[in-house]
Amino acid sequence: VHVRKTACQIDITCCSFEDYKLTTEWLLNQTRHRPKVAVICSSGLGLLADAASNKQTFRYQDIPNFPVSTAPGHEGCLVFGTVDGAACVFMQGHFHLYEGYSLCQVTLPVRIFKLMGVESIIVTNASGGICPDFKVGDIMIIKDHINLPGFAGQHPLCGPNDERFGTRFPSMSDAYSKDLRRLVSEVACELDYSSFLREGVYCMVSGPNFETIAEARMLLVLGCDSVGMSTVPEVTVAKHCGLRVLGLSLITNMVSLDYSREEKVNHDDVLHICKTRAKLLQKLVTELICRLQQQNINTN
Numbered sequence: 001v002h003v004r005k006t007a008c009q010i011d012i013t014c015c016s017f018e019d020y021k022l023t024t025e026w027l028l029n030q031t032r033h034r035p036k037v038a039v040i041c042s043s044g045l046g047l048l049a050d051a052a053s054n055k056q057t058f059r060y061q062d063i064p065n066f067p068v069s070t071a072p073g074h075e076g077c078l079v080f081g082t083v084d085g086a087a088c089v090f091m092q093g094h095f096h097l098y099e100g101y102s103l104c105q106v107t108l109p110v111r112i113f114k115l116m117g118v119e120s121i122i123v124t125n126a127s128g129g130i131c132p133d134f135k136v137g138d139i140m141i142i143k144d145h146i147n148l149p150g151f152a153g154q155h156p157l158c159g160p161n162d163e164r165f166g167t168r169f170p171s172m173s174d175a176y177s178k179d180l181r182r183l184v185s186e187v188a189c190e191l192d193y194s195s196f197l198r199e200g201v202y203c204m205v206s207g208p209n210f211e212t213i214a215e216a217r218m219l220l221v222l223g224c225d226s227v228g229m230s231t232v233p234e235v236t237v238a239k240h241c242g243l244r245v246l247g248l249s250l251i252t253n254m255v256s257l258d259y260s261r262e263e264k265v266n267h268d269d270v271l272h273i274c275k276t277r278a279k280l281l282q283k284l285v286t287e288l289i290c291r292l293q294q295q296n297i298n299t300n
């Protein structure tokens with residue numbers, strides 16, 4: 001892991017291909033699991049890994065080059081296991097810009113998954129609802145995103161491009177796989193989730209403060225349906241290296257668009273809603289992985 005200066009002379013921590021390889025080999029030497037699916041569990045959703053069997057757990061602090069989780073509600077464990085016979089890896093907690101990590105550190109696990117042989121990644125997050133039709137507890141399939149920090153140069157692909165991962169100028173017009181979106185909505189309908197299933201545009205802000213009312217109104221005008229402080233860097237790097245991406249966002253609060261609203265969002269409430277909806281999300285993700293596994297069997 002190296003420290004280098006950006007164009008504006010800010011020190012950022014970044015990783016070389018050898019760093020990614022070292023961590024990948026370290027993990028592959030410790031586990032027999034060879035996952036094809038990775039799941040990033042957001043704030044308070046670490047429970048998504050509970051459905052896996054034959055689990056093997058590594059604490060982030062014990063994995064070479066891995067950052068550690070500092071955000072409350074993020075367990076900081078990498079869990080390997082099988083779901084319906086499909087080998088998976090779950091990140092219980094992910095990393096954020098607001099923790100002081102560079103975007104290279106935030107996205108490090110994604111490239112490690114790629115080198116391990118992962119093909120599809122399911123990214124979950126907690127977000128604030130901007131779309132006035134949304135309700136707390138809704139599950140939003142992410143159709144697209146807005147990379148607001150990216151507009152200001154905080155982008156995980158800034159810096160020298162390593163062609164072993166992907167091209168210098170990747171397309172992002174299909175960042176979220178249409179097939180996976182279709183499949184997860186079919187599964188959600190079968191589970192009778194239609195009344196709280198949404199699809200929309202997620203906007204990333206750097207945080208750590210929640211939005212001002214003027215900012216929230218701006219996001220609404222920009223076409224955002226929900227807002228959060230994660231996911232976009234991981235998705236961008238996943239797409240760059242050719243992974244299939246699905247994003248699921250749990251609406252944990254409605255963002256205030258109105259100066260007369262007294263209610264204020266806080267992280268404890270976000271975690272509380274995650275806790276109350278975690279089982280539902282777990283069922284959805286587990287069933288989706290089973291379907292992917294069946295499709296694999298049928299096409300191989």
Ligand SMILES: O=P(O)(O)O[C@H]1O[C@H](CO)[C@@H](O)[C@H]1O
Pocket residue numbers: 042043071096124125126127207228229230231266267270
């Ligand atoms: O995106 P995740 O980590 O799920 O969590 C969301 O919840 C936290 C704020 O309550 C922020 O970390 C925000 O991004």
